[in-house]
Amino acid sequence: MGFFSDLWSGIKSVAGQVYDAVRKPVDFIAGAGEHLKKIPVIGNALSTFASPLTNLAKTVQGGLNTAKDVAEVGKAIGLQRGGMVPMKKTYQA
Numbered sequence: 806m807g808f809f810s811d812l813w814s815g816i817k818s819v820a821g822q823v824y825d826a827v828r829k830p831v832d833f834i835a836g837a838g839e840h841l842k843k844i845p846v847i848g849n850a851l852s853t854f855a856s857p858l859t860n861l862a863k864t865v866q867g868g869l870n871t872a873k874d875v876a877e878v879g880k881a882i883g884l885q886r887g888g889m890v891p892m893k894k895t896y897q898a
Contacts, residue, residue, distance in 0.1 A: 820876075828869055835862035 838859040841852040 824869065824872070827865075831862050831865050831869065835859055835866050837862075 836859075838852050838855055841855060842848045844851060
């Protein structure tokens, strides 16, 4: 059982690092449109030009939020503990 426990811990660790590495630039790009609008004279034009990219980043943010919610539900129902699942007794002794 130790192998699978170690494997699951490694998967969670890598997934957490990937999530953190992806989340920061996505948040930056998603918020860029609002910052571009604040630039005098050309801000609205730049914001309009960048809107497809910022909209895509906002969609990715939604997907990352969903992945985080699924992971939290998994923790809430006890999947993080691992271990053997007791088999149901199907015969009469």
